[in-house]
Amino acid sequence: MAKRVFLILIFMLFSVLAIVDLASANITALEHEVSSQLLEATPWNEADVEIDSLDLRGYSSATDSFDAVRVTLPRPIMRAGKVTVSVSLYRGGIEFKKFWASARVRLFKDAVVAINPLRKGHEIMIDDIELIRAEQRGSQSITSSVDEVLGMTARRPINPGDIIKRSYITPMKLVKRGEIVTLKIETERLRVSSQGKAMQNGARGEVISARTLSGKEIFGTVTGPGELRVAF
Structure with missing residues (x-):
């Protein structure tokens, strides 16, 4: 009797582990598909974009198997930030589940930053700046090349480490x-x-x-x- 109970417990344990593994695999595959389709839907070079903070809480049955995913955007992605999308799951060519998900689109671009403190009216020289890779937030207009800044005049004080926006400078x-x-x-x-x-x-x-x-x-x-x- 004890042996039979032990075998039943072992069977139940492996069944639970199999379900957990299936659920984990399904979620991982779904996250990959949603992120990939979101990345393709952005108007920028894919190398400049990252998708994170993916929220699939609308996906309630993690053990549901699927063979295709379609992501639909309510409107085109025009700027970085949080986006909400509709996700449809298909099995055998038939849609069997649809839910809402959200993610954050992050855009990275070359940006010119100040190395030295720049006072208002200062003529910007090569030793005052450097080019880095930085996240671009919202619709801010940042300078993206050293040539764009060299020889310009600071319109306001700029601190070391500040990304230089176009509104911060004016022609000499x-x-x-x-x-x-x-x-x-x-x-x-x-x-x-x-x-x-x-x-x-x-x-x-x-x-x-x-x-x-x-x-x-x-x-x-x-x-x-x-x-x-x-x-x-």
Whole structure:
């Protein structure tokens, strides 16, 4: 009798372990499928995206076997963050279960960060910054290349370790209002240099107004420190 009870207990134990293993395998496979389909649904390079915090609490029967999964998004993924999706399970080509799940989409991009403290008005140099891989949250507009930041001016104090957003910087003003500037007047056959007075501040490539020594108002493109190119 005791031996029979022992064998029954052993059988029950292995049955429970088999159910646990099946449930674990099903959940692992389901997590993989949902994450993979979410990854494919994002508009970014898959190497830049991570899917985590996957919540399958709507999946109540972990021992249900399935041979196909379909993930449906209520709306396209346009930004990183939490998403809610509909998950359908199929067996033999027939949908037998449908539930809601959620996950977090994380987007990683190259980002420029400050190495040194940058005061307002500081011209940013190569030793002030470095390029790292960082998570991009929400719709913030961050700088993603060193060339985008070099030579720019800090519009506000920036601390070491801060990711430099585009709103933090502005082009360096190479011409200041009221200063004497060199006017390079160019035509198809003639190039003449003269002096004038800048009537506006200007960064490289900007068109600003100036006055010649005779008082005539002209417009020129900032080409360098204290220089305007005037086309006729």
